Amino acid sequence: MGVELEDCRQRCYADCSCLAYAAADIRGGGDGTGCVIWKDVILDLRFVARGQNLYLRLSKSEFDDQKRFPTVPVLAPVASAVTILLVVFLIWRRRNRRIIGVIPQNPAMAVPSVSLAIIKGVTKNFSESNMIGQGGFSVVYKGQLPEGRTIAVKRLKQSALTTKGKKDFAREVEVMAGLRHSSLVRLLAYCNEGKERILIYEYMKNTSLNVHIFGNANLRASLNWRRRLALIHGIAHGVAYLHGGSGDNVIHRDLKPGNILLDDDWRPKIADFGTAKLFAVDQPGPEQTIVVSPGYAAPEYVRQGRMTLKCDVHSFGVILLETLSGQRNGDTQSLISHAWGLWEQNMIVELLNTAMVPLPESEPELLSELKRCIQIGLLCVQETPCDRPAMSAVVAMLASPTLQIDPPRTAAVIDSEGAVPSNSSHGLETNLLRATTTDLT
Known part of the structure; x- marks a missing residue:
């Protein structure tokens, strides 16, 4: 709380994972004191009636020769602010996506689709040695991305691809696309290619x-x-x-x-x-x-x-x-x-x-x-x-x-x-x- 806004800016510049920063004490409106920094994803935003500046870190090419962060005032109507944040976030995701070959199937979706070839590569073609669990409707495999990150790949069984099964798959992607919380498993990507329905989640080491x-x-x-x-x-x-x-x-x-x-x-x-x-x-x-x-x-x-x-x-x-x-x-x-x-x-x-x-x-x-x-x-x-x-x-x-x-x-x-x-x-x-x-x- 004792950090000034300029110090907050420098801390964000020094951290590669920093996405945004803002003043923590906003009683005076605009730029107060204190420092709040967002990393990985931008969560827990709230509407401030009198306005508050939120500094978002974007690619330098988005603003030509500008080196300073763009200032996005979070003002009424709320919908406008949310739209700005969503667009900025999608731009950031597209520029920083780690899974090679991942392309958003729908520009409005926050969860990208990934090709079946990519998934086969990270799971060694769904090798039994990579299988970490299964249920009545799906098999879960451990996958290893080129960068070293471990993921969980949930592949629906062909017997589960009924009309209801396909609806359940679409529902899970739709619901998870709009949810971000530390107590919810994060859906990283999905595959809807041919007869395959696959969900890619963050890997949970300690199982259930x-x-x-x-x-x-x-x-x-x-x-x-x-x-x-x-x-x-x-x-x-x-x-x-x-x-x-x-x-x-x-x-x-x-x-x-x-x-x-x-x-x-x-x-x-x-x-x-x-x-x-x-x-x-x-x-x-x-x-x-x-x-x-x-x-x-x-x-x-x-x-x-x-x-x-x-x-x-x-x-x-x-x-x-x-x-x-x-x-x-x-x-x-x-x-x-x-x-x-x-x-x-x-x-x-x-x-x-x-x-x-x-x-x-x-x-x-x-x-x-x-x-x-x-x-x-x-x-x-x-x-x-x-x-x-x-x-x-x-x-x-x-x-x-x-x-x-x-x-x-x-x-x-x-x-x-x-x-x-x-x-x-x-x-x-x-x-x-x-x-x-x-x-x-």
């Missing part, structure tokens, strides 16, 4: 959250309690971004540990947007295929196909409880049922014993934070969607240990067919008497 919370003892031990809490915070921020922080309302529809990837620094990245939907809040969406991952889908979605942002909140709550307990929820919703029973008996800390990580009894503050986190998870899996907090509220609760939160109402416990198990001990009337009426959202 699913592997580490349900794996062997060594894999589970790699996630200590503080790391697990950090993962939960990161996932919450990513989902909150989807639910409005991106400017659109995006519902993922298939949040689960297998779709949470971990990078080299154990930061979570939400992946697999083939089922994601853009929609207007409180407005019914178009006819859709129901996407149900047993154990993670919200009850109203399983029963009536009702899709809202609160469906993702429920899925996040299940992920949170699984991450802290090391137990799967599964078709029978056994984890939610177990967690709710422990909550009613005031024994919720027992849920942590199954994670195969020693309880932090010597750190009472950490133990208290873990118990609070479980309570937040139960709030997210409540039966009624309107009782579940919005993801923005979840982020606030996780970030503020002193923020008072309500006890959860009845947790949503349903089987794979959308029915309440006959052995369920959940009593709605009893829990309504125990709940407070404060609305977190």
Whole structure:
């Protein structure tokens, strides 16, 4: 905050990855003091009513003999500023693209297309030795770019190239083109050539959250309690971004540990947007295929196909409880049922014993934070969607240990067919008497 604007300019000049800079303290409008620098991608811009100068670093040839940065005032209307930034960013991407042969198929798309020949080259013609995983619809290969960067190449199986499969592929490219967040996996490029449908993502060294919370003892031990809490915070921020922080309302529809990837620094990245939907809040969406991952889908979605942002909140709550307990929820919703029973008996800390990580009894503050986190998870899996907090509220609760939160109402416990198990001990009337009426959202 103590850096003057000229010093900020020099710091940006000295850093090859610097894309833009601006004053941090803008109370006076225009060029104040302090320094904000953007690297790699230009994220987290906001509208300033009185105007603010943003200095963008472009190729010198764009401005003939001018050596100084062009000044782009960010003023109303917002659309004009966004258009300027988009054009500038696309120019920068085109001049600095690293994958040889990548050409934007659509000038308006922020994600470029790449030729099949290039992809075959970096994956050794889809060699089995480069295969790092596969599912029912795709195979993932590790690729090595000439510059040394490692990428993940997701190739759809030919059996998946149905009409729906092609629509899912197009949807993932469309949705990911407009999303940029540190907790979302980044789509670098795609290929739509002949019968091939391929997505190129940044490579995640530590694979998925699913592997580490349900794996062997060594894999589970790699996630200590503080790391697990950090993962939960990161996932919450990513989902909150989807639910409005991106400017659109995006519902993922298939949040689960297998779709949470971990990078080299154990930061979570939400992946697999083939089922994601853009929609207007409180407005019914178009006819859709129901996407149900047993154990993670919200009850109203399983029963009536009702899709809202609160469906993702429920899925996040299940992920949170699984991450802290090391137990799967599964078709029978056994984890939610177990967690709710422990909550009613005031024994919720027992849920942590199954994670195969020693309880932090010597750190009472950490133990208290873990118990609070479980309570937040139960709030997210409540039966009624309107009782579940919005993801923005979840982020606030996780970030503020002193923020008072309500006890959860009845947790949503349903089987794979959308029915309440006959052995369920959940009593709605009893829990309504125990709940407070404060609305977190």
